[in-house]
Amino acid sequence: MEKTITFGIPCYNAAAYMDKCITSILEGSGYAEDVEIVIVDDGSTKDDTPQKADDWAKRYPNIIRAVHQENGGHGKAVMAAVGAAQGAYFKNIDSDDWFDAEALQRLLTTLRRFDELGDNVDLVITNYVYEHVEDGTQNVVDYRHVLPVGRVFTWGEIGHFKKTQYLLMHALTYRTKTLRAANLQMPAHTFYVDNIYAYVPFPRCHNLYYLDVDLYRYFIGREDQSVNDAVLTSRVDHYWRVARVMWEAYHLYDDVQPRKLREYMMSYFTIIMAICSVFSKKSDRPDAEEQLQKLWDDLKAYDPKMYRRARHGVVGIATNLPGLVGKDITLWGYRVAQKHVKFN
Structure with missing residues (x-):
């Protein structure tokens, strides 16, 4: 059959x-x-x-x-x-x-x-x-x-x-x-x-x-689940790899013609970069901030327009506030969102 x-x-x-x-x-x-x-x-x-x-x-x-x-x-x-x-x-x-x-x-x-x-x-x-x-x-x-x-x-x-x-x-x-x-x-x-x-x-x-x-x-809700907060934080480098695969798939503004699909994909990709930013700040890895900056730099080199939309939009700014105070505000915002949406 x-x-x-x-x-x-x-x-x-x-x-x-x-x-x-x-x-x-x-x-x-x-x-x-x-x-x-x-x-x-x-x-x-x-x-x-x-x-x-x-x-x-x-x-x-x-x-x-x-x-x-x-x-x-x-x-x-x-x-x-x-x-x-x-x-x-x-x-x-x-x-x-x-x-x-x-x-x-x-x-x-x-x-x-x-x-x-x-x-x-x-x-x-x-x-x-x-x-x-x-x-x-x-x-x-x-x-x-x-x-x-x-x-x-x-x-x-x-x-x-x-x-x-x-x-x-x-x-x-x-x-x-x-x-x-x-x-x-x-x-x-x-x-x-x-x-x-x-x-x-x-x-x-x-x-x-x-x-x-x-x-x-x-x-x-299982403690060993990949979306568990502590597990995700320990695997932030996995998100870095995923983000690279996603942006290398398309130059969105050149390759994707339906405007609404392009805008949807850009919005979704922005959330992925925001996750990279938040969990890099939560990470105990000594090189986390350095690797995050390299991620943004590589995106900018690959596609400046995708970089601008992801990094300098509201979400990108809110998840990359400078300094220790900025980091505290970013993580506070994440905790509020986590409690409201219950996504992990």
Whole structure:
């Protein structure tokens, strides 16, 4: 049977929670055989993730496949799933997250209809929900006042995104051939590459569709999680690497023609540079400020206009205030935003 969609699940020492993720897809889809699940064991060594992946594939050979590779990091595992995918569409889900069953059924119905009608949709957008384990609360991110609902549209029809409303990996279902054509360069052993995944392919996506369902449930609050504040601070150099890959993908003002898409991408990239700035200031690395300055200098040399927009706009100024007082103000602003938005 031809596959409507492939769900890629990167797994690294994920035995404690991968079953919930896999089960949510199987049960939510009604064990449909036009659904494919590709479990990528990214060189797990500390638990029985490899065996679990093989066991799931043996139980559901028409739905699940297991891929094993040497440890390369999250981005390499995502791209291994993309490379193996047989589905017309591809959606990544991290092994500690899960899908809402009703929303998944609606997504599948929508994708099947695209196939029946011959609609060439490059990107389907759905909502996602932050599931905060520490206090049992939820925070839904939707796009109801930004995107046309329930019809095919183009980038020229999008509205203005709030700073809390960007199109993160959790919201994205790509047409597989469109995603492959983007030729994503995911650095090995690097966290936060989901920002590359939710940025570089966009100019190749010409027809979009927004399905207003709360599909992706994003587990947040585990102490070892990559978005945990202390963990992110210790890995600020990963964000430096990600920022470089993003800016080297395009000279935005030369290469990206839809004006609204260009402005969206510039705004999103500005947030990435702001994260680099904030966490460089939080870091204990003795060279953090020096490396941050080099990052800005290299961006300026590569694309002066992108540099001006990112560094001398409101966000860039607010996250790069000079001196110790400026640093304190920047970090205070970050804590306020963190408390309000609850993004990690």
